[in-house]
Amino acid sequence: MKLKVVSKILDANERIAQENRKIFDDKKIFVINLMSSPGAGKTSLLEQTIKGLKDFAKIGVIEGDITGTDDAIRIDALNVPVVQINTGGGCHLDASMIQETLMELPIDDINLLFIENVGNLVCPAEFYLGEDIKAMVLSITEGHDKPLKYPMMFQQSKAVVINKIDLAPYLDVDMEKIRRDILSLNPTVAKFEISCKTGQGINQWTEWIKTNCLCRKH
């Protein structure tokens, strides 16, 4: 009974996500759905990504949070169009939230849209929003057991950005296990090891977006 209800909600979501997909295709917008645990560094990664890609793409951002506008304020400071969704308790974004929000963005002047999902390593991976790809951030401070404990998000993502590698000397974290377990779950994933704080590795990530996202679309 419970399962049936959940599957009906997912069906409705899928239908609306397909409508979003059509809008993105019509407008030639490449869409990246960015997911992670709370505090892994999604907004910091977006800040660095925007700085790196500003001359190559017309970027827009949708920020998803339970409450507050902290993240949208950080993105707005970079002069990029941004809209904040507050889910009011909901632990993930769904396709209808995105559809309602699109009207608030200048979508004729965007060709690369980042959707920053609610900080949650579980549910966001289950909801298709109409995006081209899912990408995720894993902070090494979360420990090396995370890929095998939260496999779905690692399996669904086309790219995994491993963040906060500047902290590796101060942690008992087995980086080899992280790399191995991610590849065992998702052999074709693009993997980046970066520090949003020092800037290390950001360039490989932005180059990957240029090649795999922007060039695919235009």
Add this chain to the structure above:
Amino acid sequence: MKLKVVSKILDANERIAQENRKIFDDKKIFVINLMSSPGAGKTSLLEQTIKGLKDFAKIGVIEGDITGTDDAIRIDALNVPVVQINTGGGCHLDASMIQETLMELPIDDINLLFIENVGNLVCPAEFYLGEDIKAMVLSITEGHDKPLKYPMMFQQSKAVVINKIDLAPYLDVDMEKIRRDILSLNPTVAKFEISCKTGQGINQWTEWIKTNCLCRKH
């Protein structure tokens, strides 16, 4: 429509949680529902807590994870009865999962039960399991914006354990803001600043459990 369905699920959960509550009262078991983001250090805190309280309490543990038995293996190594729940995708524990699991524990020989919830800073706070108190772990690596972004869990918890303070020198984290925001959300909360790695602050936490949990019950 969606809201109505959710509220029915919550009603059913509440009813089963009350049944659990009666079992805990009958058996004189104090129950702590431990919550946090993925990788904040719930299992590490449990390991330290068990070491500190082993001579004072008869401890049992229920481990909640989407998949795998890593955490149960770590607890089992300390010779404490433990049962692993795998939610198979579910992002939180619910009361019926606890009820089914209780039969697997020697509940006549336990007076302090820890339930380690699924790593998620959102949904676990919404589901009463029959516990005496909710407690949560916040890792300072998640950043100082977390209390205001995920208010419900901070409001629902009787104790907030701020973990990984050994990493403070390497982070741009505003500890004063964390303390201030937690107290603004929950003025009567018990607050601990600890490092599971170095052992700093663990003693205050275990003393608090002795005074507020064990003594209340026996």
